[in-house]
Amino acid sequence: MGEATARTLEGRTAAPPPNGESADRPPADRRLSPRGPSPRGRRSPRRPRLWFEVLLIGVSYWVYSLVRNAVPEQKAQALRNADWIWGAEHTLRIAVEDTVNRAVNSVTWLVVGMNYYYATLHFVLTIGVLVWLYRWHPGRYAAARLVLFATTGVALLGYYLFPLAPPRLMPGGDFVDTVVVHHTWGSMASGNLADVSNQYAAMPSMHIGWSVWCGVMIAVLVRPVWGKVLGVLYPVATLVVIVSTANHFWLDAVGGLLCLGFGFGLSYVWYGAFPYRLARRVPVVDR
Template sequence: MTSYTATVSRRLPRGWAHLALQLAFWMGFYVAYQIVRGLADRDIATAFWNGFHVIRLEQWMGALFEPALQRLVDSSELLIKATSYTYWLSQFAVVALALLWVYVRHHDRFFGFRNWLIAANLVGLAVYALVPTAPPRMFPEWGFVDTLARYSSINHESGLIAYASNPYAAMPSLHSMDAFIVGVVMFGVCRSRLARTLWLVWPAWVWFSVIGTGNHYWLDVVAGVLLAVAAGVGLFRRELFSRWRTASRA
């Protein structure tokens, strides 16, 4: 064992085996995601019908503002690049790094963080299977633009992305949901005022990015945030009930 490996091992709160187990949780989630993708791909007509209804609902509410927001993004090369990178990196890379950082630096908060993400994502996957929804980028006749396909060298049709991503997973927005959970947890564990401010702003920036690239409706974002809140409240109440039962038996 090298000195570097030994140092890292000492820093891991419960060793390499426990860390590998946590990685296995996320591999299981990825497998579940692929199964749901297969289900959604077989019901494309329903996905487009559901997407159309989301558009009509927003129109009825007088709040179909996404095309205007997209025009703002498309007017700036900086915004195009920033929102595109945010879309690709926010859900998996940022979530994974945040989980790893909390695991190592604030281990007592890790399990609540992990469970919140898993619970919310599993419910989100169930909704995808039951209610597949085509994203706004698939409705150019309504003024939506597929920003990634138009301006980026990497888009939903690129290589492994075309295989791994679910093209009919607009409602709810897991990007927005995960960003909210990560932002809340990281705001709570960070001590630097700058870091806390950045994590407080992070969810709003992700929401702007997923809408601005034509990948989600604003109602998807709202649904994702509500799902995150509901999952968090459910887990918190379960934990309180568990503590009460333990105390009552003492």
């Protein structure tokens, strides 16, 4: 009797678990991500597809440019809003953009470098960070992309509802349009390219929204300390550039941060976590 019972128990122990699960592996519903099951009602990131991402980014930027440039150029209202912003900054005692602009303009090599920075790095580094996330952080890519897209989308409302002239277009001669003065290829809102771009879409600043997005992704996700430092310095340098070239007020940067906050909030609601808190790899679900 004792031997028969022992053999029966041994057989039960050795029997494979149901549904083909290995004895040393957790159930499938616990392998959705390294952090455990996804919160109920939340979307789980999927593996990004290269062709779809390239198409989505291209079409989205085309639509963004089309809508941004189609916003009525309400010059009179934009100039009144610029006067209001400038007055508000004087009240807050932060209205030093004209001083910074003229000081940087006196150093030719510095201001020319800033003109090219303003015109190129805004796009190059943002695309670079997207590619980096796609390649090395696929589990976080979709949530991070949603932040960027939502930030940009809500910025379009700002361009429509609050047309704003940049400082360089304010009458009175206090600000210097550095692209025009130094004859550099720069902002599409200056010089020969001004006719194909909305001149009065300065609020919010997407140079700040996008650069802070890049900075957060880099500073939080890279391991080397020098990489984290660069992630922090990039949006700071961008802030200095947009003010020095008279393309934005300080408060335009605040508007960009508010839009970015909306983007992070929407991503959190959709995925149940901020992008950098998700698993690095796309969760594998057994079928």
